[in-house]
Amino acid sequence: MNTYRVGFIGCGGIARAHAMGYRGANNANIEFVAGSDLNPDGEKAQRLASEYGITLYGSHQEMLENEKLDLISICTWPKAHSEATLAAAEYGARGIMCEKPMAVNLEEADQMIAACEASGSVLAIGHAHRFSPQAEMARSLIQKGEIGTVSLIWGHCSLDLMNNGTHVVDLVNYLNGDVEASWVMGQIDRQKNVSGRGNHPDMVVEDMALGRVGYKNGVVGLIELGERAHQAYQFHVVGSDGIIDVNATDGPALKVLSAYRQRGWYAPELQEVFSFQSELEELVEAVEGKKEHRSSARRGRAALEIIIGIFESSARRSVIEFPVDVQDFPLERMIAEGMLSQ
Ligand SMILES: NC(=O)c1ccc[n+]([C@@H]2O[C@H](COP(=O)([O-])OP(=O)(O)OC[C@H]3O[C@@H](n4cnc5c(N)ncnc54)[C@H](O)[C@@H]3O)[C@@H](O)[C@H]2O)c1
Incomplete structure (x- = not known):
């Protein structure tokens, strides 16, 4: 089993569900590393940090510059999904799980797909109900x-x-x-x-x-x-x-x-099943080239x-x-x- 270093952009409610999903993953060794949030001192980010032992940042650019991350979960409010995905792709993340909705317009969605194709990052969208x-x-x-x-x-x-x-x-x-x-x-x-x-x-x-x-x-x-x-x-x-x-x-x-x-x-x-675990296990499989993710960026679009x-x-x-x-x-x-x- 390969080891993956995990980070979060947006550390609120759904980031915790992702963290539980990663923790349960049966096909990877997961190391929780870092998270960034608009409000790193807020209750939700602090709770995620204390439960998973991650370092918190107030800017994802700073987090990406300082940490070596393989998998990044994007769990911000919708309007930040696109910019955060572009940053994670440019940085070279191997797998990106971006929460729904994929973006707030089709231009942004296309930019996300193009950026991830260029960087070789697997981009999946958090339509977790596909795994129910x-x-x-x-x-x-x-x-x-x-x-x-x-x-x-x-x-x-x-x-x-x-x-x-x-x-x-x-x-x-x-x-x-x-x-x-x-x-x-x-x-x-x-x-x-x-x-x-x-x-x-x-x-x-x-x-x-x-x-x-x-x-x-x-x-x-x-x-x-x-x-x-x-x-x-x-x-x-x-x-x-x-x-x-x-x-x-x-x-x-x-x-x-x-x-x-x-x-x-x-x-x-x-x-x-715990659908957040299933979607993240499948992210690992997609990163390892075993299959296309069921909730691929193309399907999110x-x-x-x-x-x-x-x-x-x-x-x-x-x-x-x-x-x-x-x-x-x-x-x-x-x-x-x-x-x-x-
Ligand atoms: N897949 C699902 O079933 C499911 C369930 C709930 C929420 N979601 C999605 O997850 C996303 C987040 O929802 P939530 O419930 O976690 O909300 P939340 O308010 O609990 O948490 C969002 C966090 O992101 C931070 N944030 C917002 N914009 C940011 C930015 N630009 N940079 C850094 N941090 C930023 C906020 O400070 C907050 O801590 C939404 O898009 C929502 O639709 C998906």
Whole structure:
């Protein structure tokens, strides 16, 4: 087993989940080395430092100059994801796990991919739900034809597109075999002057969002987010011969109705996993050239492209064809132009 020296940019809540994931990794010797944070004296950074024995810095440039790091977790608020990834790539990190959303616009996402290709760094995005056993099993059953030909994948959750929504869109992509989208139509609503919800204090957010995504295999994705959406982080896959429910609120994490098996609803057996551990073990495997990361930068960008497409469709009141040729964050533009509440 190889030894990897680990550092963090952003030392808040999710950095701790990454640290637990690294600590559990079964395929690497992990040395916790350093972390940088806007507020290194804050309670969250201090807690991470005391639990994992890392040196804290107030600037990631200073940390990267002083420490030898192999793997870097980027756990800042969204607007810093891109700049921190570029710095980690330029410094020559072998593996970078950047939290979701990958970036706040497609231009930044493309810069991140280009920088990591140039430096030979593996870049993965923290869409950890891809590693949940129910999602993994659902995808495998779909691919085996358990519910026939899939026509619709409906995903819904609370909060906004860039926060919980990026997980919802990414998981619809995952359940659909990561087939590319070809068009999207969307609508958003913003009546309140809202920014700074939870762990995205640097972003403006919509109150509600709805997206209909057409995939190249004919499947339709239906994305519902926000106050009046069904609040559970949940997915319903409709096929010609059955239905799969992921994260059913009224039962097991995975429920399947399969005409093909001529049986009523059943709940496949699932193994417990800690998805943050799985995504970081896979980062090690990707760095060692054993496989592409399940949540690669390319796939993170695919989720972001759909989200940007939903916003842009709402701005233009029309279907948006792929590739989405929009370089800014349309929600900010719509607010600045007076289309939506300040
Ligand atoms: N994968 C998941 O399931 C999941 C869950 C929660 C949060 N997240 C994501 O993780 C990111 C952070 O969320 P969190 O819950 O840890 O938030 P948090 O507020 O607990 O921690 C963020 C930390 O980053 C620091 N920070 C912010 N901008 C910085 C910058 N430019 N340079 C250095 N430090 C900076 C803050 O001071 C803070 O300590 C968000 O993008 C969020 O969407 C992902």
